[in-house]
Amino acid sequence: MDVLVTLLRLSAGLSVVLLVGLIYIWGRNYLVFRSKYAAGLLVFAGLLLLQTGLTTYFYAFHPVVSGWIANPELVHPLPLLVMSSAQVLELAGIALVVWISWD
Amino acid sequence: MEAVLWYVFIGTRGGENRARLLRALANRPRNPNQLADDLDLDYTTIRHHLDVLVENDVLRNSGDEYGAIYLPTDRARANWETVERIIEQVE
Numbered sequence: 001m002d003v004l005v006t007l008l009r010l011s012a013g014l015s016v017v018l019l020v021g022l023i024y025i026w027g028r029n030y031l032v033f034r035s036k037y038a039a040g041l042l043v044f045a046g047l048l049l050l051q052t053g054l055t056t057y058f059y060a061f062h063p064v065v066s067g068w069i070a071n072p073e074l075v076h077p078l079p080l081l082v083m084s085s086a087q088v089l090e091l092a093g094i095a096l097v098v099w100i101s102w103d
Numbered sequence: 104m105e106a107v108l109w110y111v112f113i114g115t116r117g118g119e120n121r122a123r124l125l126r127a128l129a130n131r132p133r134n135p136n137q138l139a140d141d142l143d144l145d146y147t148t149i150r151h152h153l154d155v156l157v158e159n160d161v162l163r164n165s166g167d168e169y170g171a172i173y174l175p176t177d178r179a180r181a182n183w184e185t186v187e188r189i190i191e192q193v194e
Contacts, residue, residue, distance in 0.1 A: 025114075025115070025116045026114070028119075029112075029113050029114070029115075029118050029119065032118075032119050032122075032192055032193060033112070033113050033118075033122075033189065033192045034192060035109070035113050035188075035189075035192075037113050037114070038113045038114075041113075041114060101114055101115050102115070102116050103116065103117055103155060
């Protein structure tokens with residue numbers, strides 16, 4: 001349980017950091033190329049940043065909700081497992097995009 | 104080709120320098136040393152960008168063992184409208 005909550009928080013937080021990096025790359029390129037492709041990438045990364053940022057805030061920092069998610073009496077282990085796994089996979093996907101874009 | 108072509112310039116950190124490099128080579132094929140001088144970039148940076156562009160079939164080298172020059176591939180030429188739109192944007 002504890003491990004799953006930690007994984008969920010860490011992978012969401014790390015995703016935020018990586019997305020800021022992607023927005024930096026794509027934002028600079030948008031300023032240079034003024035292309036709809038660069039704008040599309042920026043919007044995509046911005047929406048994902050909104051989602052992972054809210055997840056990180058509520059599950060790691062929110063004074064009330066962060067306590068609920070860590071309380072096994074309130075959260076069934078199955079949805080927690082699924083949510084954690086999805087967040088870790090999302091982090092892997094974002095990391096892959098960072099890897100190909102950092103070149 | 105179109106997707107690779109735009110991502111390698113517009114999606115990546117080194118895209119701007121790659122566009123400058125391709126524009127220089129479209130005007131006149133050159134070797135890495137000449138490119139480093141003309142674009143005022145580090146030789147290893149030039150090498151890296153050339154390798155990426157060759158890997159993605161945007162550039163090819165003339166095949167000479169020493170001082171090989173680089174030029175756009177037929178594939179890049181076939182998509183030249185896209186290429187021009189990209190390279191016109193950089194300083």
